[in-house]
Amino acid sequence: MPAMTLYDAVGAALTEEMRRDRSVLVFGEGIATKRHDLVDEFGALRVRNTPLAEGIIAGTAVGAAGSGLRPVIDLLFAPFLCYAMDELVNSAGKLRYMSGGQFSFPLVTLAMTGAGWGVGAQHNHNVEAWFVHSPGLKVVMPSNPADAKGLLKAAIRDDNPVLFFIDIGLLHQPGEVGNDELVLPLGKASIVREGRDVTLVSYGKTVHHCQQAAEMLGSRGIAAEVIDLRSLKPLDEASILASVRKTGRLVVVHEANRLCGVGAEIAALVAEEAFAALKAPIVRLGGPDAPVAASYPLEQAFVPQPEAISAAAERLCHRQAA
Amino acid sequence: MAPIHPEIDLCHLLEQMQLIRAYEEAIVTGSAAGKFPGTCTSVGQEAAAVGVVNALSGDDLILTNHRSAGHLLARGADPGRLLAEVMGRSSGYCKGRSGSLHISVKELGVVLTSTIVGAELSLAPGVALAQNMLERAGIVVCFFGDGAACEGSFHESLNLAALWNLPILYVCENNQWQAFVHRREAMSRDHVADWAASYGIPARTVDGNDVTAVLAAAQAAAGKVRESRRPYLLETYTYRTRGHFEPDDQAYIDQAERQSWLNRDPIALCRDRLVADGCLSPGKQTEIADRVAQRIATAMAFAESSPFPAADELTRDVYA
Ligand SMILES: Cc1ncc(C[n+]2csc(CCOP(=O)(O)OP(=O)(O)O)c2C)c(N)n1
Ligand SMILES: [Mg+2]
Numbered sequence: 001m002p003a004m005t006l007y008d009a010v011g012a013a014l015t016e017e018m019r020r021d022r023s024v025l026v027f028g029e030g031i032a033t034k035r036h037d038l039v040d041e042f043g044a045l046r047v048r049n050t051p052l053a054e055g056i057i058a059g060t061a062v063g064a065a066g067s068g069l070r071p072v073i074d075l076l077f078a079p080f081l082c083y084a085m086d087e088l089v090n091s092a093g094k095l096r097y098m099s100g101g102q103f104s105f106p107l108v109t110l111a112m113t114g115a116g117w118g119v120g121a122q123h124n125h126n127v128e129a130w131f132v133h134s135p136g137l138k139v140v141m142p143s144n145p146a147d148a149k150g151l152l153k154a155a156i157r158d159d160n161p162v163l164f165f166i167d168i169g170l171l172h173q174p175g176e177v178g179n180d181e182l183v184l185p186l187g188k189a190s191i192v193r194e195g196r197d198v199t200l201v202s203y204g205k206t207v208h209h210c211q212q213a214a215e216m217l218g219s220r221g222i223a224a225e226v227i228d229l230r231s232l233k234p235l236d237e238a239s240i241l242a243s244v245r246k247t248g249r250l251v252v253v254h255e256a257n258r259l260c261g262v263g264a265e266i267a268a269l270v271a272e273e274a275f276a277a278l279k280a281p282i283v284r285l286g287g288p289d290a291p292v293a294a295s296y297p298l299e300q301a302f303v304p305q306p307e308a309i310s311a312a313a314e315r316l317c318h319r320q321a322a
Numbered sequence: 323m324a325p326i327h328p329e330i331d332l333c334h335l336l337e338q339m340q341l342i343r344a345y346e347e348a349i350v351t352g353s354a355a356g357k358f359p360g361t362c363t364s365v366g367q368e369a370a371a372v373g374v375v376n377a378l379s380g381d382d383l384i385l386t387n388h389r390s391a392g393h394l395l396a397r398g399a400d401p402g403r404l405l406a407e408v409m410g411r412s413s414g415y416c417k418g419r420s421g422s423l424h425i426s427v428k429e430l431g432v433v434l435t436s437t438i439v440g441a442e443l444s445l446a447p448g449v450a451l452a453q454n455m456l457e458r459a460g461i462v463v464c465f466f467g468d469g470a471a472c473e474g475s476f477h478e479s480l481n482l483a484a485l486w487n488l489p490i491l492y493v494c495e496n497n498q499w500q501a502f503v504h505r506r507e508a509m510s511r512d513h514v515a516d517w518a519a520s521y522g523i524p525a526r527t528v529d530g531n532d533v534t535a536v537l538a539a540a541q542a543a544a545g546k547v548r549e550s551r552r553p554y555l556l557e558t559y560t561y562r563t564r565g566h567f568e569p570d571d572q573a574y575i576d577q578a579e580r581q582s583w584l585n586r587d588p589i590a591l592c593r594d595r596l597v598a599d600g601c602l603s604p605g606k607q608t609e610i611a612d613r614v615a616q617r618i619a620t621a622m623a624f625a626e627s628s629p630f631p632a633a634d635e636l637t638r639d640v641y642a
Contacts, residue, residue, distance in 0.1 A: 052503070
């Protein structure tokens with residue numbers, strides 16, 4: 001299998017889907033400059049640079065999606081989504097329902113976020129939960145190039161608006177990506193490591209931190225199961241519950257602020273559905289209630305690191321033994 | 323040559339431009355060596371910053387954006403504290419939280435810097451409203467790019483400023499680029515100044531690479547805002563000669579266009595004119611160059627020896 005970066009995996013998914021379906025088009029601030037191979041293959045009508053104006057980019061995408069096209073828009077960095085909030089939340093998310101189902105909005109919004117670039121809180125803000133909280137929208141955040149490709153292909157084929165978040169820290173990391181036209185269904189988590197003692201649930205770059213934590217735990221005789229959610233809405237509740245019913249312990253980890261983050265929803269889900277299986281309280285590890293600093297050590301300190309995850313999981317395991 | 327304020331020494335403006343150039347080149351070199359995160363430089367646009375900032379009074383307020391080094395240094399910011407900020411050190415103007423893209427220096431009247439393109443435009447009316455209601459004399463100068471003029475906030479800001487009679491000098495640095503998109507691909511007009519007319523706001527475009535022309539135009543514009551307490555828009559027409567964000571191979575640019583602007587480098591233009599006028603001897607040129615080099619060396623040493631913020635800084639200053 002060839003290795004490619006997540007950035008290139010996104011390009012590969014766009015290429016395959018644009019070949020497959022003439023109604024797919026992409027636009028954004030500089031996408032035709034940065035992905036000129038797409039312009040070469042599909043022409044300037046289907047691959048467009050736009051003015052610097054997120055509101056009208058998103059609004060145009062919503063209008064086009066409701067009228068027969070399948071736009072993919074690149075809004076660059078997640079904080080810039082604030083300028084497109086009305087179009088995504090009030091139009092894309094609601095006008096299907098509010099019109100009695102007359103319209104659908106097959107559109108994908110790409111946005112990068114997460115630690116790794118050191119440019120501060122107006123580029124790095126993990127806002128996934130805002131969109132999970134907004135009806136009518138789906139939310140995806142892959143942890144590796146192969147998943148990025150398969151999930152983006154599914155997102156483009158989906159008849160709903162999908163927010164597709166790309167972790168800046170993973171953007172240039174290579175990974176194996178199959179040549180096949182693999183489409184990964186939205187809403188299906190991946191068990192990246194099996195274990196019987198504790199469940200670590202995460203998405204994006206902290207999946208890798210959980211895997212490193214699982215290694216550390218393994219050397220201390222604790223078998224951790226690691227679940228990569230891949231999509232946050234729909235959420236693969238069945239996989240989470242099945243794992244916790246097996247291990248009896250849960251640590252949810254994400255880079256996004258812990259307060260009202262996706263981890264809170266997962267903790268509530270498990271408390272409601274699998275309370276009897278729990279051998280210890282649920283633990284959530286996430287960013288603090290603070291904007292992210294540009295300064296490198298503070299940017300890194302914001303993110304749950306493998307040592308902290310491993311220590312939290314170990315405490316849960318010993319708590320039961322004590 | 324346009325008439326300018328008698329007390330302004332052109333050699334001083336030249337030195338400021340050279341300081342800005344040397345400061346940004348130090349960052350470019352440092353980021354290539356992995357010492358700094360990347361940054362947005364204003365190389366080629368120094369005259370646009372220096373000309374406007376030197377037309378202002380000490381009590382005027384400045385809103386700037388991601389490409390702010392020229393505005394900050396011309397306003398008198400310490401290059402050492404700026405470099406420390408870019409390196410994420412605790413002695414930086416924003417304690418290392420900002421990095422290069424959102425540096426505010428309240429003590430110099432550089433307020434509310436945001437890297438969200440168009441944010442300066444949406445914030446300026448409120449800053450000007452406070453100046454009026456708190457009976458402060460200073461006007462508000464809002465620096466933004468041609469790209470920002472494409473955001474809705476530009477149009478909303480101008481409409482409100484005109485409607486509420488707000489003392490804002492809008493300064494559009496039209497540097498031909500909106501990150502990786504040429505403004506021709508993104509604007510329905512060549513000039514942002516044209517858009518001001520539809521809001522009843524007087525506007526003018528000036529050669530942004532000619533520091534004396536910018537200074538004269540900015541003095542006139544600031545004077546108008548001060549007298550009328552109404553908005554004015556000055557467009558400085560210039561060119562970003564380096565990439566959008568370091569490092570940037572600039573593979574996407576039209577080399578002929580870039581070269582035509584390089585031939586009108588603002589520092590060379592100013593220097594040549596001073597020499598031709600007999601105001602800049604070779605000795606004085608060396609003196610300026612040495613002083614600039616010394617300031618950058620001192621600044622770099624200060625920044626590099628400054629500590630990173632302590633871990634407990636992570637959650638400080640979030641709430642008042
Ligand atoms: C809302 C928003 N969209 C996109 C960006 C990414 N970005 C940063 S600077 C820039 C170009 C800005 O162009 P312009 O306003 O002309 O200013 P210049 O960089 O040329 O000084 C872009 C697209 C951003 N920071 N904020
Ligand atoms: Mg510009």
